[in-house]
Amino acid sequence: MKLAFQLAYRNLLGAGLRTWLNVGVLSFAFVIIIFYNGWIDGWNQQARRDSIAWQYGFGQLQVATFDPFDPFSITDAHAALPAEDDHLTPVLLRLGTLYPQGRTMSIVVKGIDVNQTVVDLPTSALTASKSDLPAIIGEQMALASHLKTGDEVLLRWRDIHGTFDAATVTIAGVFPNQVPGIDKGQIWVPLKKLQDMTLMPDEATYFIADANFQHTEIAGWKYRSQEDLLYEINNIIKMKKMGGSVMYLLLLAIALLAIFDTQVLSVFRRQKEIGTYISLGMTRQQVVGLFTVEGAMTSIFAAVLGALYGTPLLGWIAHTGIAVPMNSQDLGIPIADRMYPVFGLGLILATLMLVVISATIVSFLPSRKIAKMDPVQALKGKIQ
Amino acid sequence: MNSDYVISLRNVAKHYPIGDGRFTALQDINLDFSQGEFSGLVGPSGSGKTTLLNIIGSLDSPSEGTASVLGKNIATLSHKESAQLRNREIGFIFQVYNLLPVYTVFENVEFALLLQNRSEAERKKAVMDALEWVGLTHLADKKPSKLSGGEGQRVAIARAMVKRPSIVLADEPSANLDARNTHGILQTMKDLNRELKTTFLFSTHDEKVMQYLERIIHLDDGRIAQDEIVHAQSTPT
Numbered sequence: 176m177k178l179a180f181q182l183a184y185r186n187l188l189g190a191g192l193r194t195w196l197n198v199g200v201l202s203f204a205f206v207i208i209i210f211y212n213g214w215i216d217g218w219n220q221q222a223r224r225d226s227i228a229w230q231y232g233f234g235q236l237q238v239a240t241f242d243p244f245d246p247f248s249i250t251d252a253h254a255a256l257p258a259e260d261d262h263l264t265p266v267l268l269r270l271g272t273l274y275p276q277g278r279t280m281s282i283v284v285k286g287i288d289v290n291q292t293v294v295d296l297p298t299s300a301l302t303a304s305k306s307d308l309p310a311i312i313g314e315q316m317a318l319a320s321h322l323k324t325g326d327e328v329l330l331r332w333r334d335i336h337g338t339f340d341a342a343t344v345t346i347a348g349v350f351p352n353q354v355p356g357i358d359k360g361q362i363w364v365p366l367k368k369l370q371d372m373t374l375m376p377d378e379a380t381y382f383i384a385d386a387n388f389q390h391t392e393i394a395g396w397k398y399r400s401q402e403d404l405l406y407e408i409n410n411i412i413k414m415k416k417m418g419g420s421v422m423y424l425l426l427l428a429i430a431l432l433a434i435f436d437t438q439v440l441s442v443f444r445r446q447k448e449i450g451t452y453i454s455l456g457m458t459r460q461q462v463v464g465l466f467t468v469e470g471a472m473t474s475i476f477a478a479v480l481g482a483l484y485g486t487p488l489l490g491w492i493a494h495t496g497i498a499v500p501m502n503s504q505d506l507g508i509p510i511a512d513r514m515y516p517v518f519g520l521g522l523i524l525a526t527l528m529l530v531v532i533s534a535t536i537v538s539f540l541p542s543r544k545i546a547k548m549d550p551v552q553a554l555k556g557k558i559q
Numbered sequence: 560m561n562s563d564y565v566i567s568l569r570n571v572a573k574h575y576p577i578g579d580g581r582f583t584a585l586q587d588i589n590l591d592f593s594q595g596e597f598s599g600l601v602g603p604s605g606s607g608k609t610t611l612l613n614i615i616g617s618l619d620s621p622s623e624g625t626a627s628v629l630g631k632n633i634a635t636l637s638h639k640e641s642a643q644l645r646n647r648e649i650g651f652i653f654q655v656y657n658l659l660p661v662y663t664v665f666e667n668v669e670f671a672l673l674l675q676n677r678s679e680a681e682r683k684k685a686v687m688d689a690l691e692w693v694g695l696t697h698l699a700d701k702k703p704s705k706l707s708g709g710e711g712q713r714v715a716i717a718r719a720m721v722k723r724p725s726i727v728l729a730d731e732p733s734a735n736l737d738a739r740n741t742h743g744i745l746q747t748m749k750d751l752n753r754e755l756k757t758t759f760l761f762s763t764h765d766e767k768v769m770q771y772l773e774r775i776i777h778l779d780d781g782r783i784a785q786d787e788i789v790h791a792q793s794t795p796t
Contacts, residue, residue, distance in 0.1 A: 178673060189661020451657040454618060455718075456646020456674045458638050550618045554657065 176468075179461070183468040187476065194473065197433050201477035201530065204430040206485040208423045208526045213489065213516035214497070215419060219412045221353075221511050223405055229354040231404040232293045232383035234390070236263060239397050241380055246270060249283065253335075254395055255377040262388035264291040265379035267369050271332040273344075273362070275320040283361045284332060286369030293385045296357065297350050301365050306345035308368060313358025317349045324349055330362070335374045342372070353511045427530070430477075431537045434470050438541040441466065449545055450554030459550075463542045470538020474531045489518055565725055565758050566592040566615055570624035573610050573781075584610045585781045588624070592760060594725070597752050599761035601769060602778035608762035611778070612728045615760065616649050617641035629725060646674050650719025650757075652729035656711040658703040664690070664714050665699040671722045689721035693747055709740030716744060720751055726758045733765045745771045 187194045227233075241252035249268045256263070267286040272279060289301045301309050308330070312322060322328060324346050331341040344362065352358055370376050384390075390398045442449075452462050496513035571588035574581040585607045592598060600608040613619040614626050617633050626633040629648055636644065645651075650671075658667050668689050672682045690696045693713035703711060712732060719727050729748070733741040749771055752759050761768060769775060777785040 178676075181673065185666060186661055447657060448659060451653075451659060453642070454616065454645060454651045454653075454657075455671050456642050458642040460638070461642075551613050554618070554653070 176464070179464045179468040180472070182465050183472045186465075186469055187472055193437065194476070197430075197437055197473050198476045198480055200433050201430040201474055201534065202481035202485075204423070204426045205477050205481040205526060205530050206489070207426055208529070209481075209485065209518060209523060210489060210492070210516065211419050211423050212416070212522050212526070213493070213518040214514065215412060215416045216519065216522065217493075217516040218415075218510065218514055219409075220517055221514065222408050222412065225352070225354050225511070226356070226405060226408060227401060228295045229352055230294065230356045231401055232264070233386050233388060234384040234398060234400045235381045235404060236384065236390070236393070236396050236398050237381040238379075239395050241268075246283070249380065252380045253373075253375050253378040255379070256382070256396070257393065260382075260388070262385045263382035264288050264293045264385070265366055265382050267366055267373070267375065267378060268380040269332055269369065269373055271330055271362075273320060274329040274331070275322055275326075278320075280320055281360070284330065284369060285361055285363050286366035287363055289365045289367075291383075293383050294357075295352075296363060297348055298363070298365075300348035300350075301363070304345060304347035306347060308342050308344050308364065309347035310344045310362040310364045311348040311350060312346060312362050313354075314349060314351050315355065315358045316361060317346075319359065322346050322349075332372060334372065340372065427533065431533055434473055434534055435537040435541065438466060438470055438538050441469075442541050442544050446548070446553045447556040449548060450550050450552075450556075453550040454554060459546045459548065463539070463545045466542035466545065467535060467539040470542075471531055471535040473538075474534035477530065477534075478527050489516070492516055493518055563593065564591040564627075565594050565629055566590070566760070567627040568611075568615075568624065569627075571611075571614065571621045571626055572623035573607070573614065573619070574622045583781055585614075585621070587782060590776065590783070590786070592758055594758055595752065595756040596774060597749065597759045597772060598774040598776065599763050599769060599772040600776050600778055601764060602784075603764060606778040607781040608778055609730055610781075612730050612760065612762050615726070616651060616728050617644050646671060647722065648725045650722065650724040650727040652712070652715045652719050652727060652732045654731040654734045656703070656715045656735075658711060658714055658718075660703055663700050663702055664695060664706070667703065667714055668717045668721050671718065675722065685721050686717075689717040692720065692751060693717045693744075707740075708735050709737075709743060712736060712740070712744050713747065716747060716751075720755070720757070723755060724757060726760065729759065729761045729763075731763055731765070732761065733763065733768050738767060741765065741767045 238252040238254050240248055242248040249270055253267060265288055269284045269286075271282050271284040273282050274280075287296065287298055289298045291298055297311060300311050312320070317323060320328070326346045327343050328346070329341060330344045331339060333339055344364070366379075370378060449462055452465070453459065457465070493516050496515040499510050499512060499514050568588050568590045571585055572583065573585040574583050588611065600611055602608055610619065614621050614633060615628055617628065617636060620626070620634045628644065631640070631644060633641070659670065662670070665686055668686045669682050672685055677685070687696060687699070690699055693716050695710060695713050695717065698706065698710060703714070706714065712735075715732075727748070732744060736744065745768060748759055751757060761772065763769065772789060774786070774788050776783060777787075
């Protein structure tokens, strides 16, 4: 094997441009695969981090009938806990209508404990406000409703009996964030206020758990762990990864096709060379091994070349991040204004393995023909 | 079969299938070669010279009869055994040199020694010795594309001789050389034959090569037409 590596190294260096073209294309595929996966991993980590910090906490205890994907379930999703728990922050959800500048906006009114610290929502703005009914909204909501801090806007809602009521809400703050689940189509008001407005004292739709919460079964309530709540994000990221993998697998396929093509041509064009190897004392299997190692070594050269220009390039991207268009929140998962790709050792090693193994396989397949070659015909350079 | 002979051929025949029939390239070949012989297979194109060299070199096997090289029956050798035989005991010199184009002169000559897993120091010494025999030490770092025909064939000789084989098989070694170069490489081979007692077997129809041979076997239509011992001068004119 050492001999095959020694000879393959000489052959590849000796082949000059042919080698470097393959190495160049493959190294590009190598860097793109790492970049794309690093980008997705960075996005994934950021989405999980922000969702936990702003929305999910360490899990949620929800009213059993509450379905976050069905707004109609909100109407009946309210209840009081049999006993208070210091590790749970209540949130009450009600459907409402906002009338900013004469327009009608269907929204979800979310009441939250103003003293909570479990999520990053700036609820202190609600206590600081002198307004009778203060509210905070996210940047996206502010953009959609054309509301800003200090604005007053009419809010209409129904109480527990279905009776409509209305009041003026004062925007106490607009908070920047990257989590659509706490922003678009929502306003946040003090929990006590909303409970009074809706005649639902002590009731909540769900509770956000802190790190020390210990779950025990409570009738009429369901507990969703942090991982369970992140399931949708994970799924979206997984789908995105799979969709993107088509792109980089195509790129890899082109690079591998170049190696395959080179190998097929080599087996035909280097027949005299193959015959000479055999006449000098190599077995046919050794020649097959040599050609296969040449392909594998091409991928190793590609990894080295990719590392040469990829390390500073990807390092710079990981440091400065990539700007993401604002409207990308439409995807429904948290996306930061700047995405910071994460290039872990595992990702790099897995990509290296993928490239080296696939390059070895596509090098081996055409080389098998050598095992059936007649060395006499090969020495004459006759196509077999 | 006499084990004193390095090459022994008994009733060797070689047939190739052509359509429904077969083409006979060699028929009734009975030959023995002793160590240190400087012999040649002579005949027109298609007379079976190269086929016979390929069988002796274990690149091919006879359809009938027995070809024995250094006591080994070529037909019964495995791929690995015949590769070992070629690597250690047989040197090939080809009409078009067959130098590996991406290797330097040094690396071309070194190749057989790499297959023998010799140490780097050992390889270097053996290669430089071989290049010295053929007077090409100054071209060690050149690629084959930079060599003249005569130089290329000298590298091929050095490559065949570097492992100090028992037998060297040279297939039309002068076909691409002018008279001066032909005499040059033949003289080199003759000197090596004397110095190292290597058995040389040529295939040729070049009169200039024949002048150097001590034994000439004439082949005609795959059969031995004549087997004559001649006493070549050491430096033919």
